[in-house]
Amino acid sequence: MNEQDLKRAFEDVVVASSPRPSMDPRVALDRAHKARSRRRASVTGAVVAVLVVGVGLGSAFALNPQGTKEYVLGAGPSSSHRGVPDPEWGEQWPVGQNDRTATNGPQADRGKQLLELARASVPAGYDAPDLQYKTPGMAGGMLRGQAQIITNKGETPQVWEYTASVPVRKGDKVGRLTVRVSTPNPKAPTDPCAQVNGYLGNSGAGGCKTYDVAGNQVATAASMTSGPASTWASYRAANGWTVTVGQAEEYSDSGYPKLDSQPFFTPALAELAADPKFLLGS
Template structure:
């Protein structure tokens, strides 16, 4: 672990204890980088509330607990130090060359992330809308819909990926958000439903197990010490694919939030099992 990752780990500990790291060094680094991407994206839009921290070329982070989240998009560029840590080239892109960093910008993996976004939009409940981004949107305005496909690690010679899509959900004058994150089979995330749910972005909270048919789904119904999201569910399919579905009453700190979350706890659990999010 380098100095930057140590700082990220300490920040994560301040927001809430993280689950035990996987045994694989490559997967451990992948998880740490994923958390770094999520937190950097969340804090990057805090404006005047942000605290600029110039460390190893990264800047613009804010204090934990501000409750603002924005998916990471294309993520930070790969540094020579990070490339040395992987000790192998990034996955090959559709042009036959290694990717520039962890995020796919074209090809089948990118298409999977785009497909996931369409599926998230399709489950927005009746009475709510999923507004799209306007044409010629200002660069400093938060995107209402976004998706990414990110290389996590190579385990037993197999590339493992995660996919994240986030959608703004509006009703009346309020806007919240719904997001889905999917991890390839072969991931080393926990198996027990609530342990799996509490592994999501290192967040903790009061968890209960919901039964959906024959499936057992962990649902965090009340987060503790972290207000980025209000509720989330987690399910591991029999083939090992993991799905997280999360919802928040507020899309950002600038506008009014929803008066009620889009989904009930049981509905949130059912979405984690939904085959539409079972990417293969």
């Protein structure tokens, strides 16, 4: 400590003390030393805190530059696939894929997850066994789940669709439950009726009916195209994910007799479409 430091510390003690401290030089010097020590401790603590935070952010930035930037700026996660990073692309398809369908990795896992969720959603009185096709020329199981990339290389955001098809059995008769989930797609319609009819290929929005499910609008419509009679419900979540659920009395080409009626009443189908479990952790 030089003379100027001692003088400044001594003045700090004099100003901060009440009543006026003793002018005994030994007492004043002792207090001056203590004041200087406190200042040094405060400065050292602040420097250490800054260094710790800096090291932590530096490590985080090395592992996740975008996430660290969002943390510093106070922004939330920007990915539409929360917890599942977008895959890297090869020459034409995401790495590890031979076409649009993912057969392994986190996206394929989501397809499997959706299948199990759909299978567990059949109403009371029905089951969803792993049936095999009976129709000649049709092989394999009737439980189908997949994940596929909709956008092409270089397009952002990447859009993924997950689809599950489940045989719904009652007695010896079998129908079908289908669930399709999409990550946010800027090109998709926001109107629920346009969404469900567009998915079905129906012209216009004729026959569409909406239901309020916990404050959310869910659109329902019957298929106008050829094939088994079916009813569908579409829901768009606040985060942009969409869910479309369909039911049919018949599982096409399965070789099983069709159900006497569709498994769900239409309002119940709308409720199922709005179930947050189908958002796959988004």
